[in-house]
Amino acid sequence: MATTKRCVAFLFGIVMASTASAGLPIQHWVTTTGIEVYFVENHELPILDLAVNFPAGSSRDSRDKAGLAGLTHALLSQGAGGLSDEEISRRMADLGAVLGGEMDQDRAALTLRTLSSPRESSAALELFAKILQQPEFSPEVLERERARMISGLQEADTQPASIANKAFYASLYGDHPYGIANASTPQSVSAIGREDLLQFYQTHYRSDGAVIALMGDVSRDMAVRIAATLAAGLPGGTRISASLPAVTYPAAAQTVRIPHPASQSHILLGYPGVRRGDKDYFPLYVGNYILGGGGFVSRLTEEVREKRGLAYSVYSYFMPLSALGPFQIGLQTKREQADETLTVVQNTLAKFIKEGPTAGEMKAARDNVIGGFPLRIDSNAKILSYLSVIGFYHLPLTYLDDFNREIAKVTATQVRDAFARRIDPDKMVVVIVGSDSK
């Protein structure tokens, strides 16, 4: 059923994924094989949610085989422990269990949602353990999934939003792993063989470095047993140090124009942003809310949409990662007015960096972020994702209590200072797909 919305999803949610839960009783332990476990016990719904996270995100790819991390992740559940892809999905469906996954530049996760009743949960967990521990990467399945991935890439290369996104990462990160993370091509995917998958799995899906998040209707004792069972069968040993190289800041402004016949231009602007645990994180977070993260009440929305009617959606966000994740501003507008809109965006950003926020904006931002705290942890699914992020990035268990306190302390001067030091509006990467100007 066709539905239209006044605005796309609240993009500041991406940044909020870094927050955890004040007063949430997070239990934490380490299994005998060294896996970190984060658990919140809650019996209000008969549901168990769990996620197993690995440092196996797409930044682990090499350029000549870009797409390997994604393909490995996709194939885990497509045949394991003597069960075919069909048998696995059949059994999961019979149990009413839902298998899922998440993937970004840093992290690859497998998730499971199951009824917590003993028969269903134990059978679902047994299947889940097979998928984690004994994936088969059969040549037939590889061939099929590789072909599907290649078709998807070819299709994406014709669509302006995907073209813009790919050019954005290539321009912002170049040969940094975060550039390669978004550089899959039909050629690089074609080059991936079964031995590559096996090796990637052995190297990156190991017990050291894995983080298990558990949420819901199980006792602590049961959670300990579940984590131990999942941990026991993972590849062990000492892994190679996986730290990422530093991101280089752009030396000069860079504008990439890509022709496309679409009726709208897709415009992205960016700069290297923040890392997890960054000292400037809180001022940048508050500042971004004011600039372009706060949905309808942001400066970008006010200038571009409310005052001038130039775009349906305009946003900005920081995506905090292990290394400097992107700061991005994005919008789409009728191609004839692309340059005009870009100028409005650039002026809005420059003014914000030069003058900083007003006292009124600071109060409104703090009120929203702090007052909206309960909404961030109002479901098991949301809590599970916070547990994964806290664990994966080694954030303190009190991270969320700290978060509200830190937000409350941020001043307008700090916001202005942090933006001025961290974002250089004269050296941004600008990508424009489809426009009438040369």
Place this chain on the structure above:
Amino acid sequence: MVFLLALLPAAAHADIQEYKLANGLKIVVQEDHRSPVVVTQVWYRAGSLDEYNGTTGVAHVLEHMMFKGTKKVPAGQFSRLIASAGGRENAFTANDHTVYFQQLEKSRLELALRLEADRMANLLLTDKDYAKEIRVVMEERRWRTEDKPQALVYEQFQAAAYQAHPYGRPVIGWMNDLEQMTVADARDWYRRWYEPNNATLVVVGDVSPKVVLQLATKYFGPLKSHPLPVRKAQIEPLQHGERRVTVQAQAKLPYVLLGYHVPVLYDPEREWEPYALEILSGVLDGNASARLNQNLVRRDRIAIDVSTGYEMVQRGGTTMFQLDGTPSEGVPVADLENAILGEIEQLKENGVTADELLRVKAQVIAADVYQRDSMFYQAMKIGNLETAGLSWRLLKDYPARLQAVTAEQVQAVARKYLTTDNLTVATLDPQPIDEHAPRHKEIPHGHN
């Protein structure tokens, strides 16, 4: 399965209260005390279903204008007040309804109700705001439909499948109608449909129903209601043979969308066909091992993706049972279409297995539990049923109704409705990207 059935009482939707104010506003409150938050949704029984040719998209345009202020709460302030209260808010328009919602910490409930009641009656709708906002809506149409090949296919599919019924017109509206629209059209729409007797307030969260009623009475109670226009049923004439439409757009992969006219829920006490159609959709596409994915994607590798869609709750009294897919590299789109039709014939001929039926039912029961993790989703279910003229009470019976469906019934609805003379097929014919080619082929037309 016996064990799963025993779960049913735990999944029952027990704590729902229903009220009606003297002015006709319906209020449904579901208590959910897991977190100190509250979801409010105001559902108007006004969507593209109620539009006429020439002003398609006006329901959605008015939705945009609802954020443009009243005398008490000037333009932009609605969003600022909710944001400062730590809240999130938005709205959406569909065929059957227009919905405004807020998510807040529970003590802020009163703010949401005060603001919604104010804009139900006092919207300003100035020429100046309209002139800017209609441009935003046209940008939205470009973004949502014009440049998205599969969205264009869907739009053409609906237009071909429905020749008289308003479901044939896009919710976002035809571009020409948006270009011709005036603020008077929006005002007219607002005056016609934005009445307490045409709305349902749904509240889900850590609240007391009595307090909700008290606050709703305080703010919505004083609003006067007016008689609503007569809604004339617009019934789609019987289809007499297959319909085909092709869409050419810049893309790499072809795509095909097939659909059959099928019934929706109308008399839930007696009908079983909608439930059988829902199970049928599950057998074809309910999980990764279901027939379409297993046979066409995994076994035969002729498709990259295949899926089905069926929604039994529709105020318009009709809907399409849809199947769509993207063929694998080198596979003609006609081959995929034939393979999908082959799966349908196979099912009509041999029915479904007991295992398949149990599998779909197990998923239904689990999904009924899982959806309780989202207050927003629960409010959506309530509002959707109420606005369609059904009752939230159906939520309680829904799993049991699906459990009661037999293999014979699934086969029977497939045989009855998935027939060639009831079929519409829309195909995407992908065109190479040529940035020099004029995108809009203008065909001259006379004005009068």
